Amino acid sequence: MRSPLRRWMVCLAVLSCTCLAANEVTNQDLLEDARIGADWLNYHGGYAGHRHSLLDQVNRSNVEGLRLDWAFQERISEKFEVTPLVHEGIMYITVPPGDVYALDAETGARLWRYSRRMPEKLIACCGLVNRGLALLGDRLFMATLDAYTIALDRKTGRLLWQTELIDYSLGYSGTHAPLVVKDMVMVGTAGGEYGIRGFIDAFDVETGERRWRFYTVPGPGEFGHDTWAGESWRTGGASIWITPSYDPELNLVYWGVGNPGPDWNGDVRLGDNLFSDSVVALDADTGKRKWHFQFTPHDVHDWDATQVMVLLDKQYRGEMRKLLVTANRNGFIYMLDRETGEFLKATQFVKQTWAVGISEGGRPIRRPGMEPSAEGIEVFPAVAGGTNWMSPAYNPDTGLLYVSCREGSSMYYKGETEYRPGTRYWGSMFVNEPTVHNWYGAVRAFDPVTAERVWEHRLFQPAWAGLLSTAGGIIFAGSTDGFFKALDATSGKERWRINLGAAILASPMTYESEGRQMVAVASGGGVFVFALPRQAAQ
Amino acid sequence: MRPLRYLVLLLAFPIVLAAARTHETNPMSTPEEFAEGKRLYRINCGVCHGMEGKTGRGARLARRSYRRGNSDAELFDLIEAGIPGTDMPGLWLGEDDIWKILLFVRTFAEKASELCEVTSGDAEAGKRVFETQGSCLACHTVGSRGGRLGPDMSFAGEMYTTQQLRDALLDPGGAVADRYRTVRLVSKDGEAVEGVRMNENLYNIFIMDRSENIRSFRKEHLQSLEQPGESLMPAYGDLLSEADIDNLLAYLCTLPGHAKEDPQ
Numbered sequence: 001m002r003s004p005l006r007r008w009m010v011c012l013a014v015l016s017c018t019c020l021a022a023n024e025v026t027n028q029d030l031l032e033d034a035r036i037g038a039d040w041l042n043y044h045g046g047y048a049g050h051r052h053s054l055l056d057q058v059n060r061s062n063v064e065g066l067r068l069d070w071a072f073q074e075r076i077s078e079k080f081e082v083t084p085l086v087h088e089g090i091m092y093i094t095v096p097p098g099d100v101y102a103l104d105a106e107t108g109a110r111l112w113r114y115s116r117r118m119p120e121k122l123i124a125c126c127g128l129v130n131r132g133l134a135l136l137g138d139r140l141f142m143a144t145l146d147a148y149t150i151a152l153d154r155k156t157g158r159l160l161w162q163t164e165l166i167d168y169s170l171g172y173s174g175t176h177a178p179l180v181v182k183d184m185v186m187v188g189t190a191g192g193e194y195g196i197r198g199f200i201d202a203f204d205v206e207t208g209e210r211r212w213r214f215y216t217v218p219g220p221g222e223f224g225h226d227t228w229a230g231e232s233w234r235t236g237g238a239s240i241w242i243t244p245s246y247d248p249e250l251n252l253v254y255w256g257v258g259n260p261g262p263d264w265n266g267d268v269r270l271g272d273n274l275f276s277d278s279v280v281a282l283d284a285d286t287g288k289r290k291w292h293f294q295f296t297p298h299d300v301h302d303w304d305a306t307q308v309m310v311l312l313d314k315q316y317r318g319e320m321r322k323l324l325v326t327a328n329r330n331g332f333i334y335m336l337d338r339e340t341g342e343f344l345k346a347t348q349f350v351k352q353t354w355a356v357g358i359s360e361g362g363r364p365i366r367r368p369g370m371e372p373s374a375e376g377i378e379v380f381p382a383v384a385g386g387t388n389w390m391s392p393a394y395n396p397d398t399g400l401l402y403v404s405c406r407e408g409s410s411m412y413y414k415g416e417t418e419y420r421p422g423t424r425y426w427g428s429m430f431v432n433e434p435t436v437h438n439w440y441g442a443v444r445a446f447d448p449v450t451a452e453r454v455w456e457h458r459l460f461q462p463a464w465a466g467l468l469s470t471a472g473g474i475i476f477a478g479s480t481d482g483f484f485k486a487l488d489a490t491s492g493k494e495r496w497r498i499n500l501g502a503a504i505l506a507s508p509m510t511y512e513s514e515g516r517q518m519v520a521v522a523s524g525g526g527v528f529v530f531a532l533p534r535q536a537a538q
Numbered sequence: 539m540r541p542l543r544y545l546v547l548l549l550a551f552p553i554v555l556a557a558a559r560t561h562e563t564n565p566m567s568t569p570e571e572f573a574e575g576k577r578l579y580r581i582n583c584g585v586c587h588g589m590e591g592k593t594g595r596g597a598r599l600a601r602r603s604y605r606r607g608n609s610d611a612e613l614f615d616l617i618e619a620g621i622p623g624t625d626m627p628g629l630w631l632g633e634d635d636i637w638k639i640l641l642f643v644r645t646f647a648e649k650a651s652e653l654c655e656v657t658s659g660d661a662e663a664g665k666r667v668f669e670t671q672g673s674c675l676a677c678h679t680v681g682s683r684g685g686r687l688g689p690d691m692s693f694a695g696e697m698y699t700t701q702q703l704r705d706a707l708l709d710p711g712g713a714v715a716d717r718y719r720t721v722r723l724v725s726k727d728g729e730a731v732e733g734v735r736m737n738e739n740l741y742n743i744f745i746m747d748r749s750e751n752i753r754s755f756r757k758e759h760l761q762s763l764e765q766p767g768e769s770l771m772p773a774y775g776d777l778l779s780e781a782d783i784d785n786l787l788a789y790l791c792t793l794p795g796h797a798k799e800d801p802q
Contacts, residue, residue: 413585423631428585462742481739 145176188240200423329385466507664789
């Protein structure tokens with residue numbers, strides 16, 4: 001654990017005991033984020049999307065003693081989906097719709113607040129949410145609901161620059177935590193339910209100047225443009241709303257891309273609709289596409305591929321491979337070669353009724369008659385998918401991949417739709433009645449290579465909370481009925497739980513403060529931070 | 539209503555909006571505006587409320603008055619913002635478009651022929667059946683009186699059609715809402731308990747037993763736990779005469795809610 005030590009040395013040097021945030025966050029820090037443990041510098045706790053921490057003070061033998069250490073609360077009527085960042089004793093969170101807070105990570109005391117003035121009428125399909133920040137140097141970065149990328153001074157919250165992505169009133173917004181790579185901050189646009197044309201931008205961290213843009217719906221003359229009938233590419237959706245993973249050696253950024261629009265009526269957009277429901281691997285410096293893989297060609301069930309891309313190096317068929325593993329909303333776990341995009345395998349991980357299987361090349365073999373219709377058709381998984389944006393976790397000690405799963409079906413309807421800028425472009429809708437009775441959730445552990453299920457911890461309802469893995473052998477999980485819990489990483493056995501009184505719709509994180517491991521999760525209108533009592537932590 | 543379903547949908551699609559209404563009453567009136575309203579209703583509302591406003595998936599719109607407000611302004615705000623915590627989503631259309639939709643929605647009330655209507659039967663006699671022979675009052679509240687095992691009947695005349703009420707009386711197990719599901723369990727100590735479900739999670743179940751005690755049980759400690767589909771309410775086909783049932787329906791249709799019945 002390098003940084004607490006460094007903090008102490010700096011503190012001694014100036015003979016003061018409160019040297020919070022003394023050092024700038026460097027690119028090296030970001031590269032080593034997952035290897036250090038004390039801080040949490042990137043949404044996923046490292047570029048590889050593992051959400052695993054090396055902290056092990058809280059472990060199998062003492063986790064029952066975990067208790068609330070402090071809480072942050074605000075009047076939040078929106079879904080609170082943030083993953084906090086922590087750097088040298090300061091926690092940074094976003095609070096919907098457009099606020100940023102710096103908190104003392106030891107006590108929760110507020111240090112500053114930035115409050116963004118938002119237009120009266122924001123446009124977001126699924127709540128005025130924000131999932132968090134990115135950090136580099138003395139700057140914090142945020143994608144805003146009014147479709148800007150902004151930079152704040154991390155010591156004061158002062159706005160340093162803001163660059164408009166595009167006119168928000170057309171249905172665009174920013175909701176995911178940005179990704180910092182080298183001297184760039186990257187952000188994609190949400191708005192897949194409003195007939196947007198999705199894109200990803202990279203900005204200079206110093207000036208906010210745009211370095212490159214990649215359209216997730218190719219324009220005329222671009223590769224993949226012919227996968228959109230007629231003019232449908234103009235309103236094709238393919239939004240971005242979860243932070244990508246990054247492989248520094250290959251210099252590739254892996255973006256999960258959202259659904260095509262309109263969601264449930266594909267007639268106006270015949271074709272595969274690239275790069276909707278795909279992962280695109282972009283060269284970090286140029287934004288050029290190295291490869292792509294589409295999970296659900298011509299999707300009509302709203303199965304965005306905005307799940308976390310987990311980067312692993314593993315033996316596969318006797319060979320060491322650079323892998324990308326992701327549990328997709330369509331009900332299959334995919335394994336790809338992340339250097340080339342080669343499809344290696346796909347395995348069903350929740351009940352699904354829309355595909356007979358996945359072909360050699362990775363294309364789904366569809367079961368006929370499972371498209372939405374005017375009368376409605378029941379299909380598994382439900383519209384929110386077999387999993388969703390909440391983070392999976394990978395634990396290198398157990399070698400297991402952990403996924404928050406959603407079981408159940410929806411009735412899918414198809415209807416007329418017409419594009420009007422800034423309004424819903426759905427093509428009818430889904431209705432969960434009467435199928436909701438077959439819904440439940442589960443945290444499941446898989447061998448990432450064989451995709452074999454090792455254990456399951458059932459949840460009463462489908463999950464919306466992500467997972468955190470720790471070197472203490474604990475998987476932290478949350479449930480829609482408000483329980484935050486610690487599961488044994490090896491067996492799935494529940495070791496500890498607390499009712500937070502509101503659904504958990506965020507992914508937990510962990511950090512170290514004054515010698516103790518802290519575990520934080522957002523729920524309701526609060527961030528709740530847990531630790532062992534001071535004596536027990538010694 | 540079904541708390542679980544609504545929670546799940548709330549999470550999937552909660553929508554919050556700032557109102558942008560500049561009129562108190564509907565400024566739309568022309569046939570063209572009406573036609574446009576009908577078209578927009580078809581695209582945006584029909585799937586849940588039905589083209590006639592009678593489908594059960596959304597609330598029934600073919601009725602004389604709405605539970606959540608009846609003025610143009612209230613309905614405008616409701617259509618624009620949706621109803622948080624329910625399937626009813628908000629709508630991002632311009633002010634004019636929402637007024638046009640409302641112009642069309644207003645015509646449902648005129649066609650609301652199957653509303654709770656006092657056709658035959660004597661409401662006074664029905665009230666007696668409700669309170670005595672039928673012992674409905676033991677399980678249902680009207681105004682400030684009555685039991686709490688079943689749903690509040692104070693608004694029955696506004697909430698149900700005559701047919702729905704008749705079905706509920708003759709076949710109570712037909713469509714029991716989650717909140718009122720019957721629970722039968724045997725506790726750790728061998729006590730058999732019956733009641734309606736108030737809430738449930740992975741670990742616990744909470745019920746209101748027949749004596750209206752709210753009780754909580756750890757599922758892992760129970761000897762048995764059943765949630766049969768039937769209702770705790772008896773089927774009244776054999777218990778009451780045709781005439782009693784007609785009178786009862788006549789009475790229920792007169793129930794407008796607390797406001798008129800009881801100033802509290």
